[in-house]
Amino acid sequence: MMVLEIVGGSLFGSLALVADGLHMSAHAGAMLIAALAYTYARKHATDSRFVFGTGKLGDLAGFTSAIVLAMIALLIGYEAVSRFLSPVPIHFGEAIPIAVLGLFVNIASVWLLSGGSHGHNHGHSHAHGHRHDKHAHEEEIRKIFAPAGVFAVSIFEDGVPPVFRITPVDGNTRPDPSAVFITTIRPNGTRQVFELANRGGFLESTQEIPEPHEFKANVQLADGEHEVEFEEHEHHDEAHDATTRDHNIRSAYIHVIADAAVSVLAIIGLVLARAFGWLWMDPLAGVIGALVIANWSYGLMRDTGAILLDMSPDQRMAENVRHAIEGNGDKVVDLHVWRLGPGHMSAVVSLTTNLPQHDSRFYHAILERFKGLSHVTVEVQPGQAAA
Structure with a gap:
């Protein structure tokens, strides 16, 4: 032709x-x-x-x-x-x-x-194998108006297995994670209770949320229960x-x-x-x-x-890696995340910790949840951890 x-x-x-x-x-x-x-x-x-x-x-x-x-x-x-x-x-x-x-x-x-x-x-x-979740790693956000303040409840799955996050909208109120629980109630009546851990600026569930993400969620705070509802959607994610x-x-x-x-x-x-x-x-x-x-x-x-030129195509991935490390009370002092090829990212993390029992294997295990990370290097330095 x-x-x-x-x-x-x-x-x-x-x-x-x-x-x-x-x-x-x-x-x-x-x-x-x-x-x-x-x-x-x-x-x-x-x-x-x-x-x-x-x-x-x-x-x-x-x-x-x-x-x-x-x-x-x-x-x-x-x-x-x-x-x-x-x-x-x-x-x-x-x-x-x-x-x-x-x-x-x-x-x-x-x-x-x-x-x-x-x-x-x-x-x-x-x-490494990776999957494209139906939600395409976006957040579903619902707000709770409680006497203690306004809280955003979201399903977060940006490059990681989906988890619940509770974030104070005013940025000041910090609920006690030991007193906060989320119970999901699916259309068939199945219930599941999620415990939450402090990740610095927000609380995050310690268990991942099974698919599909269509259920009612009862959020237990100190002042009582608050009900929110999530529906399954198709999303498109540029990152x-x-x-x-x-x-x-x-x-x-x-x-x-x-x-x-x-x-x-x-x-x-x-x-x-x-x-x-x-x-x-x-x-x-x-x-x-x-x-x-x-x-x-x-x-x-x-x-x-x-x-x-090794520009990072997804800044949210880097922030999620940082939160995953610093959620344990450690401090990230240097972090580089870049793309190796289609569907494969690499991360180099340098951190300080005051917990000597936490070696590089501990942090590799934490970062295994990020399915797009195919190559991870962790440097652990003893020192004063973040408060």
């Missing part, structure tokens, strides 16, 4: 058709980059020279594809300006059918990639996407979607040019296509570049 569009566009005078063909040819190269990245990552998944595995190879391939996209946008833009200045005759009867055929090929490619973009097995030497998204398959997907978009623009430009004699519509379609491609290139370059 690529060869047909380039040759046909050159013979019949359509820049939009040539641009679509050049676009498709560069994307074929980008698809090859994506395939080679997966092959190399899988082959070297257990190679000790890759200290944190080969998960970032997909991001490197995605960044490379983003640069290719940007070059395509510049090329199409340059050719479009040239056609504005020097219009050429277009053979519409031959160019339009080729453009329509190109659109069908691109739609088929989009369909094929969308079917294979969810179950890819990533090469990573520290791979979860940021840590699990495969930028290699995403780059390939963007390439074929961009191809389809440019094909549509080529058809529109050719049809309008034929119907009204607006020869400038053909290069205008090329300019619009170049701008669309440039925008997608920038987004992909920004996201993959951030990962290659």
Whole structure:
């Protein structure tokens, strides 16, 4: 299809058709980059020279594809300006059918990639199983108005098994955790009692909440019981996407979607040019296509570049790791959380404790609840713990 569009566009005078063909040819190269990245990552998944595995190879391939996209946008833009200045005759009867055929090929490619973009097995030497909870790690918040103050009751599951949290809204009142209990009552009458522990600024249940999260919850405070109700919802979480998204398959997907978009623009430009004699519509379609491609290139370059430079894609994960450590009375003095590959994060934690019986194994056990953490390093220093 690529060869047909380039040759046909050159013979019949359509820049939009040539641009679509050049676009498709560069994307074929980008698809090859994506395939080679997966092959190399899988082959070297257990190679000790890759200290944190080969998960970032997909991001490197995605960044490379983003640069290719940007070059395509510049090329199409340059050719479009040239056609504005020097219009050429277009053979519409031959160019339009080729453009329509190109659109069908691109739609088929989009369909094929969308079917294979969810179950890819990533090469990573520290791979651990992880699940995407139905709640997508967001909080369900209900408020309790008690004589002692206002409290927010929530189901928290950001990268961890779901737990209850009780947080004072005014930030001052601190209920005694030994006197606070939560009892869930499910539609079938099943009851479960949850005890809570002090985590500094909030109370958190020591047991995780089984699915589904649809029940009434009786919150026992010092002044009596307060009833709240939770319902099961579908949520979308951008932070979860940021840590699990495969930028290699995403780059390939963007390439074929961009191809389809440019094909549509080529058809529109050719049809309008034929119907009204607006020869400038053909290069205008090329300019619009170049701008669309440039925008997608920038987004992909920004996201993959951030990962290659070890920017943290999920600040909430870092805060949750900090709370999990400091909830035991210890003090985190240094913390780094970053992405190793799709669905895999790494954490380096340095902490001080005045409890000599707590060694690194103790804190590794605490952090096992974070299902996205595939590689954890803990440094324990004796010292004055946080109050």
